[in-house]
Amino acid sequence: MKLDASAQYVLDRLRGAGYPAWAVGGCVRDCLLGAEPADWDVCTAALPEQTAALFERVALTGEKHGTVTALLDRPIEITTLRTEGAYLDRRRPSGVSFTDDIRADLARRDFTINAMAWSPEDGLVDPFGGRDDLAAGVLRCVGEPAARFSEDALRILRALRFISRLGLTVEPETDRAMRECAHYLGEISVERVYSELLGILRGGHVCAALLGFPDVVSAAVPELAPMVGFEQHSRHHIYDVWEHTVRTVAAAPETETTVRLALLLHDMGKPAMFYMDETGHGRFRGHGAAGSEMAEACLRRLKTDRETREAVTLLVKIHDEPLPDTEAGMRRMLAKLGEKTLRMLIEVKRADAVARAPDSAESRLGWLSEGEALFERVLEKKPCLTVAELETGGAELMELGVPRGPEIGRLLEALLGEVIDGKLENSREALLRRARELI
Ligand code: ATP
Ligand code: MG
Numbered sequence: 190m191k192l193d194a195s196a197q198y199v200l201d202r203l204r205g206a207g208y209p210a211w212a213v214g215g216c217v218r219d220c221l222l223g224a225e226p227a228d229w230d231v232c233t234a235a236l237p238e239q240t241a242a243l244f245e246r247v248a249l250t251g252e253k254h255g256t257v258t259a260l261l262d263r264p265i266e267i268t269t270l271r272t273e274g275a276y277l278d279r280r281r282p283s284g285v286s287f288t289d290d291i292r293a294d295l296a297r298r299d300f301t302i303n304a305m306a307w308s309p310e311d312g313l314v315d316p317f318g319g320r321d322d323l324a325a326g327v328l329r330c331v332g333e334p335a336a337r338f339s340e341d342a343l344r345i346l347r348a349l350r351f352i353s354r355l356g357l358t359v360e361p362e363t364d365r366a367m368r369e370c371a372h373y374l375g376e377i378s379v380e381r382v383y384s385e386l387l388g389i390l391r392g393g394h395v396c397a398a399l400l401g402f403p404d405v406v407s408a409a410v411p412e413l414a415p416m417v418g419f420e421q422h423s424r425h426h427i428y429d430v431w432e433h434t435v436r437t438v439a440a441a442p443e444t445e446t447t448v449r450l451a452l453l454l455h456d457m458g459k460p461a462m463f464y465m466d467e468t469g470h471g472r473f474r475g476h477g478a479a480g481s482e483m484a485e486a487c488l489r490r491l492k493t494d495r496e497t498r499e500a501v502t503l504l505v506k507i508h509d510e511p512l513p514d515t516e517a518g519m520r521r522m523l524a525k526l527g528e529k530t531l532r533m534l535i536e537v538k539r540a541d542a543v544a545r546a547p548d549s550a551e552s553r554l555g556w557l558s559e560g561e562a563l564f565e566r567v568l569e570k571k572p573c574l575t576v577a578e579l580e581t582g583g584a585e586l587m588e589l590g591v592p593r594g595p596e597i598g599r600l601l602e603a604l605l606g607e608v609i610d611g612k613l614e615n616s617r618e619a620l621l622r623r624a625r626e627l628i
Contacts, residue, residue: 190307195261196229200308202243203267208235210267211291211306211314218302221323222355231267232306234289240267254285269514270294276340279376292316299334299337299344299349301329328357334366342373345405352401353392358400366549371408372387382409383491390438390449399435412487413453415460422471425549430459436544441536447497448536451504454484455537458505481506500530508537512560517611519567524574524609537562574607576601581620588620591628600624 192200196212203210210233216226234241237257241247246260255269272293273282288294291306291314298304299546301319301541313320317331328351330337330344336360338345345367351357359367374382386409389398399406407414419430426433437452458480459473464473488498503526512535513519523531542553573579581604583597591597604627607613613623 190217190313193226193229193263195259195263198261199231199244199259199265199267203231203233204237204308204310205239206235206239206243208233208239209291209308210235211308211311213268213295213306214298214303217305217307217313218319218323220307221305221320229263231265232270232291232294233267234270235267236287237269240269255287273297279339279342279373280378282340283395294407296370297329298331299341299347301331302351302357304331304350322360326355326357326364326544327360328352329360330363330366334363335370337512338370339373342370342518343377343381343385345370345374346377346382346389346409349402349405350385350388350392353389353395353398355392356394356397356627367402368404371402371405374405374408377409379491386491387408387446387450390453391400391443391446393443395449396435396439399438400432403431410487410491411456412483416457419460419463420471421459421473422465422469424470425545427546428544430456433544437537437540440540440543445533445536447500448504448533448540450497450516451501451508451533452540454480454487454501455505455508455541456480457483457487477489477506479511500533503530504534504537507534508541511556512538512564514560514563516563516567517609519563519610520572520574520609523564523567523572524605528568531564535564573605576605578615579605579620580615580617581624585621586615586624589624589628591624600627603627 192212195215200210200212210231212229213232214230216229216301219226232253237255240257241249244259248258248260250256250258250266255271257267259265259267268291269289270288272288274286275282277283281573282576283368295304295306295316297312301317303319305319308316322329328348347365348359348367352359356470389395403417407417416430416434420428421433428436434456436454437455438449441448441452456476458476458478462473462476462479464472481502485498485502488501513522526534538557539554542557545553579601583601585595586600587593591600604613604623607623610613613619
């Protein structure tokens with residue numbers, strides 16, 4: 190076990206003052222996996238005020254629940270060992286009591302793989318077999334699964350997140366309870382649901398999490414439910430809308446969370462827009478625009494930040510529009526969307542192409558790579574895409590006699606449009622010559 194320097198300092202300081210202390214939870218799990226922990230948590234028998242007194246800079250993050258954050262090179266959360274009272278509202282325990290028993294503290298934690306502690310003196314403290322479960326790739330509740338999920342239903346989404354991240358299989362009792370208790374997810378705050386949803390989407394095993402537990406996902410985000418099992422009746426598709434959707438998510442890079450979120454929602458308009466044409470072929474005309482409105486409503490409900498919401502709803506809206514096949518068309522699209530969004534659109538289209546019937550995938554990927562090559566070619570030429578990049582400006586247009594005011598802006602936009610279209614060179618002489626014609 191290789192401790193982070195700040196975590197080591199915290200353990201030494203607490204132990205030096207006579208208080209037992211351990212690294213605990215996710216950091217122990219990640220170390221055993223040979224992975225770099227995202228954060229380090231320490232638990233100790235010291236009371237919050239005793240802990241706070243030992244460090245120069247602290248933040249009292251959750252003092253009444255016994256958490257003090259030591260502000261060192263990296264912040265370390267230090268929590269007083271505790272047991273929890275009954276959960277009355279399925280969110281929070283009715284009370285917490287401090288204890289000096291590490292095993293009692295580990296017993297309140299969600300999964301065996303998260304219920305391990307470590308200290309230099311004691312080595313690994315693992316009363317529930319977390320190390321074996323981790324080695325076997327098994328996700329198992331500490332204690333009775335249905336009771337643990339009905340105490341705090343968020344644990345069900347945490348389970349999906351650990352499945353998605355670590356590729357675990359779920360122990361049968363835990364699996365059954367996740368499904369049985371999924372209806373409690375309606376009581377969880379949207380902020381917590383959304384944050385876990387993003388965690389689930391970021392995993393390398395997202396297919397196992399989302400395809401394995403469609404009813405759990407639907408309980409957490411009911412807007413997704415109509416996609417599950419919705420047959421497409423299309424020769425372009427071999428999967429129902431949900432399986433296609435999940436496969437697109439998995440086909441996008443793990444680090445591209447916004448793209449993955451857009452993919453999760455890209456076809457949500459399909460069930461509502463479905464109709465069968467005279468040949469018995471499923472059609473979904475307008476599903477991008479319809480889906481975009483549904484995505485907007487869903488993301489507003491989940492309190493998604495505005496930047497993400499706007500990017501996702503735009504991507505959903507245009508995900509099915511072909512990329513331009515001329516340089517002028519590509520410049521127009523670049524000017525409209527910006528480079529960042531257009532790159533995301535290409536990722537969305539690539540993932541959407543991969544998760545289709547093989548013939549359809551092949552032809553789409555062909556078009557896409559042509560479109561992408563064109564995009565890179567156009568970018569390389571550093572085209573003029575904004576009024577600010579024009580080789581003339583308002584002052585020069587006024588010298589030509591254009592009055593100060595909105596007319597200037599309109600004229601510059603008109604010149605820009607012609608430059609983007611490739612009809613006008615972006616040089617001072619050409620722009621001013623054309624401006625004289627236009628005024
Ligand atoms: P991550 O690597 O994403 O941080 P983590 O397991 O460390 O995963 P945290 O949310 O940082 O998750 O929580 C730290 C520890 O607290 C967990 O490992 C677990 O032992 C415990 N824990 C967190 N949330 C819950 C919960 N809802 N119910 C029970 N125990 C929990
Ligand atoms: Mg953690």
